[in-house]
Amino acid sequence: MTIACSDCGTLQDLPPLTPRCVATCPVCRNRLESRTGRNLTIAWISSMATFVLLVPANLLPLMHISMLGMVRESRIGSGATALWNHQWVVIAGLTAALASVLPLVRFAMLSVVLSLLRVEVRVAWLGRVFRWTLHLDQWAMPPMHVCWRSCRQ
Ligand SMILES: [Zn+2]
Numbered sequence: 322m323t324i325a326c327s328d329c330g331t332l333q334d335l336p337p338l339t340p341r342c343v344a345t346c347p348v349c350r351n352r353l354e355s356r357t358g359r360n361l362t363i364a365w366i367s368s369m370a371t372f373v374l375l376v377p378a379n380l381l382p383l384m385h386i387s388m389l390g391m392v393r394e395s396r397i398g399s400g401a402t403a404l405w406n407h408q409w410v411v412i413a414g415l416t417a418a419l420a421s422v423l424p425l426v427r428f429a430m431l432s433v434v435l436s437l438l439r440v441e442v443r444v445a446w447l448g449r450v451f452r453w454t455l456h457l458d459q460w461a462m463p464p465m466h467v468c469w470r471s472c473r474q
Pocket residue numbers: 326327328329330331346347348349350351
């Protein structure tokens with residue numbers, strides 16, 4: 322497998338990694354690939370937990386401010402609701418889809434795929450659904466994705 326370093330761009334040919342093996346870039350010491358922490362059960366538990374926790378994350382307030390008798394709350398759907406109330410229907414729909422709906426869809430599909438893999442049931446659409454979850458990764462909750470990338474560096 323040929324992989325490019327995300328920091329310096331150096332191309333490396335990597336052999337298949339053994340469990341708990343970490344490949345680092347010889348130029349800048351950036352972590353290229355690792356086999357630590359890859360476990361189907363842990364992935365399934367993480368996916369199911371994320372799917373379950375997305376429900377209260379969408380329903381409960383993200384922020385609550387109380388000052389001088391005024392109370393303000395912000396939820397994940399607050400932005401979409403405000404846009405909808407100001408007649409920005411298309412943008413409101415996109416905001417709701419990206420912030421609330423697509424993450425739920427993605428983790429529901431990922432949980433189904435991982436559940437079927439755990440019980441060793443192979444159906445014809447399994448690979449297709451998994452590829453859809455990978456495509457949705459870029460669209461479901463983009464701010465969290467950006468934060469995760471910036472926190473890695
Ligand atoms: Zn590098």
